[in-house]
Amino acid sequence: MNHHALIIDDNLKNLSVLARLLSEQEVTSTQITNPRLIDQTLAVAGKIDVVFVDLEMPGLNGYDVLHKLKADEKFIGVPIVAYTVHVSEINQAHRGGFDGFVGKPLDPDRFPDQLARLLRHEQVWETA
Numbered sequence: 001m002n003h004h005a006l007i008i009d010d011n012l013k014n015l016s017v018l019a020r021l022l023s024e025q026e027v028t029s030t031q032i033t034n035p036r037l038i039d040q041t042l043a044v045a046g047k048i049d050v051v052f053v054d055l056e057m058p059g060l061n062g063y064d065v066l067h068k069l070k071a072d073e074k075f076i077g078v079p080i081v082a083y084t085v086h087v088s089e090i091n092q093a094h095r096g097g098f099d100g101f102v103g104k105p106l107d108p109d110r111f112p113d114q115l116a117r118l119l120r121h122e123q124v125w126e127t128a
Helices: 012-024 035-044 062-070 087-096 111-119
Strands: 003-008 027-032 050-053 080-084 100-103 124-126
Touching: 003 012, 012 027, 012 111, 027 035, 035 062, 050 062, 050 111, 062 080, 062 087, 080 087, 087 100, 100 111, 111 124
Parallel strands: 003 027, 003 050, 050 080, 080 100, 100 124
Antiparallel strands: none
16 A cells, blocks of 8 residues: 655755655655645645654744644544654643654654554654
8 A cells, every 4th residue: 555645844854864764664755845835735735644744844833734734624534743853842742733743863763663653543652
């Protein structure tokens, strides 16, 4: 089964690392570096199986993006995961409505299991 991820992160290095880790698991991805372009990207995006959202971005922060995605019926049942260097925000992300949390930097040894669990709609709340 082919899976597709949406990555929303203004940091190109972090975005490329996550895209590569996804690719190694045979998961394709759409990347958005400017959260203000979400609407245009989603208008042409196909099925999305998991979303990774950086919490700290200019313009719209991760919580703004989360609320925008949760309001879109295309994302009903799609895990929306906070991924950030601010691991102290794990409880706030949980209370804020995210479906999971993965701390940066991503651990390439742990990521395949984290991704598999997310795609099975299992809870992943990990800071490292």
